[in-house]
């Protein structure tokens with residue numbers, strides 16, 4: 066969200082005068098389009114660049130939350146002529162994004178990431194329309210509430226493996242959480258079992274995700290502000306970004322196609338483990354899937370990794386961080402598990418209805434630090450009016466989910482991690498999940514699946530271990546601070562922990578879970 070002033074990257078330099086002229090024309094046009102409208106209030110704009118200079122680089126949700134005091138629940142900012150509407154209240158977000166979802170379900174258009182690298186082939190970034198709908202249906206069906214129990218045992222096994230490894234090698238906290246979540250996702254999407262961090266099917270998809278962050282980093286590519294540049298001849302100085310786009314496009318296509326092809330060709334050999342998303346639809350088609358349907362499945366499936374990895378990882382790490390900072394919460398959770406489940410077995414995901422305090426910890430994890438603090442931006446497809454304000458067609462809509470979940474009037478002492486604020490009531494917890502997983506027709510299709518993975522990690526860790534702070538070189542305990550990476554998806558900054566087995570029987574229970582290779 067820190068568009069503008071740093072926008073001319075080293076990758077997209079072109080003759081300055083020409084680009085400036087094009088930019089000015091576009092800005093003039095864009096500004097004249099919104100003139101005469103009664104836009105929501107917002108910080109004072111400068112000519113042409115609008116509010117670009119005020120957009121915070123790191124954690125814009127904090128600034129937007131602060132702006133709420135001055136401008137209120139619905140704020141307009143102009144970034145180089147592009148209108149952005151920030152929603153600071155859950156009520157307004159729901160009224161627009163849920164109730165008016167027929168016009169608020171588009172995505173902003175990315176020129177570099179979308180038109181050039183084609184990251185908008187998967188439905189998560191597809192414009193609202195038939196293609197989006199067809200892909201989404203396949204994924205949403207496979208991860209619907211009724212379908213996710215098929216994956217419980219996998220999620221439980223991987224949670225146990227995670228805990229076993231972290232007991233021995235706590236320094237692997239971040240990479241191990243990532244690996245275990247990646248294993249789960251690859252297995253349920255393609256039937257493929259990642260063997261190690263160096264697995265080429267994994268490394269290529271991680272490379273594609275890294276490039277995606279760079280490609281969508283606000284201001285990284287001038288072509289996003291001057292779309293005509295995408296037609297630049299390749300011999301012209303400053304066209305280097307076209308070469309980058311081509312390279313990243315290849316990595317992205319490889320990351321999507323190779324594993325899909327593996328799944329397709331290993332259905333009959335039995336190596337592609339069932340059930341899995343692609344395998345299921347391919348098997349149902351019995352070799353007669355049309356090219357078009359195959360393409361829909363290919364791109365739809367590719368969203369699972371992109372949508373599920375960093376988000377789940379962020380929440381799992383937030384949980385560990387919270388347990389270090391709130392040992393009393395940890396102790397209560399362990400007491401609940403001991404009294405409901407006992408010590409003769411590990412809790413399972415199916416035990417969730419009987420463990421309200423663990424459910425509250427999960428809800429509080431989402432609330433305390435939502436993985437996507439500003440959700441994923443929507444765009445509006447036609448002019449609209451709300452509360453007397455004009456919302457122009459094409460505006461980017463940014464729900465400030467972090468701000469909504471840290472509103473002291475709704476959540477007193479919002480920076481405290483306090484699972485008791487829900488009184489064990491699912492009706493209160495759902496108010497959190499109904500924001501954290503997004504809105505309207507775009508709501509996250511992986512919500513039940515994500516909850517399974519996180520519940521398994523939380524319950525297995527608490528049942529078997531005490532979660533203790535890491536030690537510095539002098540043997541002193543080091544507590545983490547609430548500090549998060551910048552970006553659309555945010556993750557805790559590195560911290561350390563130790564997992565101490567609660568008893569020999571908890572070690573034995575973990576040891577009883579078969580090794581993760583199936």
Ligand code: HEM
Nearest residue numbers: 189368369372373376377440441502503504507509511515
């Ligand atoms: C803690 C875990 C997760 C969180 C917090 C989360 C959050 C979100 C959010 C905020 C959105 C944007 C919704 C909107 O546009 O309003 C989203 C979309 C999406 N999520 Fe998740 N997600 C999580 C896990 C997953 C998982 C496990 C999957 C795998 C199936 C997944 C797949 C997707 C997809 C494909 C979209 C795009 C939906 C669309 O554009 O139609 N997510 N998620």
